[in-house]
Amino acid sequence: MNPGSMRPPCESHFEGCSIIVLDVPLLFEDKMDKWTKPIVVIWFDPETQLQRLMTRDGSMEEAKSRINAQMSLDLKRSKADIVIDNISSLEALHEQFQKVLTEITKPLTCIEFMLSRNGAFLALFSTFVSVAVFKKVHEGFEHTECISPWQKTH
Numbered sequence: 001m002n003p004g005s006m007r008p009p010c011e012s013h014f015e016g017c018s019i020i021v022l023d024v025p026l027l028f029e030d031k032m033d034k035w036t037k038p039i040v041v042i043w044f045d046p047e048t049q050l051q052r053l054m055t056r057d058g059s060m061e062e063a064k065s066r067i068n069a070q071m072s073l074d075l076k077r078s079k080a081d082i083v084i085d086n087i088s089s090l091e092a093l094h095e096q097f098q099k100v101l102t103e104i105t106k107p108l109t110c111i112e113f114m115l116s117r118n119g120a121f122l123a124l125f126s127t128f129v130s131v132a133v134f135k136k137v138h139e140g141f142e143h144t145e146c147i148s149p150w151q152k153t154h
Helices: 003-014 046-057 060-069 073-079 090-104 110-115 117-142
Strands: 040-043 082-085
Touching: 040 073, 046 060, 082 090, 110 117
Parallel strands: 040 082
Antiparallel strands: none
């Protein structure tokens, strides 16, 4: 994958977009699955895949070449977090997509939040504040004389 093609999603990420959709046929082959969550795979049977590619690209050779360059859809399905079955109607596909959209826009669990961009920022910010407070408190103790309760004072 061309590194320049990641620029728009990265810009969207830093602008605070809550959902960024990447359409990457070679997601697993290019090892981009490590950087995306959740992974949604649109699945259909191999015959439908070949037929749709032939409709789009025109030749059976070209369609088979594209299929052979990619990991099998069944293997992609096994690696996905969410699978949308696309062997039915366009309306059914739209309905499944709406369910997925609802699922991925739900509030995050505590662990999911800590693994998110906002959670990482909060952890980093908390660390800086904790270090600053610790330094201030420690500086205050350096100038304080510690007297044991068992020491006699005159």
